[in-house]
Amino acid sequence: MSWVEQREELQRECTSIYKPARLVPLNTPNDMAITVGPWILIPKDWSVYSVRNVMEHECRHAQQYQWCGFGIHPIVGIPLFLLIYGLVLLPCFLALPRVFFELDAMAWSTRRKLRDGRMNTADARAKATRFAKAVFSWKYGKPFFWSLGRRWFINRVEQIIREEVGG
Numbered sequence: 001m002s003w004v005e006q007r008e009e010l011q012r013e014c015t016s017i018y019k020p021a022r023l024v025p026l027n028t029p030n031d032m033a034i035t036v037g038p039w040i041l042i043p044k045d046w047s048v049y050s051v052r053n054v055m056e057h058e059c060r061h062a063q064q065y066q067w068c069g070f071g072i073h074p075i076v077g078i079p080l081f082l083l084i085y086g087l088v089l090l091p092c093f094l095a096l097p098r099v100f101f102e103l104d105a106m107a108w109s110t111r112r113k114l115r116d117g118r119m120n121t122a123d124a125r126a127k128a129t130r131f132a133k134a135v136f137s138w139k140y141g142k143p144f145f146w147s148l149g150r151r152w153f154i155n156r157v158e159q160i161i162r163e164e165v166g167g
């Protein structure tokens, strides 16, 4: 079942995470959601579960747009965010801002999910490794060296686990 059938409910959840964020159905099938300013573009054929899974991560990107818009609104931040995020597409291996936007979005959503029990520590660790692999792949334009960058993701998730769960 397409998430679009439960769009209103999902939008309410989305608004409660980050007020300006808007879920927008996308006709083109894609394995990634794309956030542009406050608009989170999600392929129509995704399930409700898949949408919930990425919602926090994408809301954080929308917030990052707001930072790039000097805190005014995510729409204001679109040019600067896209410039920074896309910066140094060529040459590859130097797009560090992209890595940090993704690291921040992962950290933020992982913290929220650990806090209310939607994720356990094993899931959080597995997710960090899996996501780091994706971010350092060609899927994200090979922004940096996997061998150097993956520790950032793993260390960050360990730090969040210490803070949220202890031990």
Ligand SMILES: [Zn+2]
Binding pocket: 057, 061, 102, 105
């Ligand atoms: Zn992302």
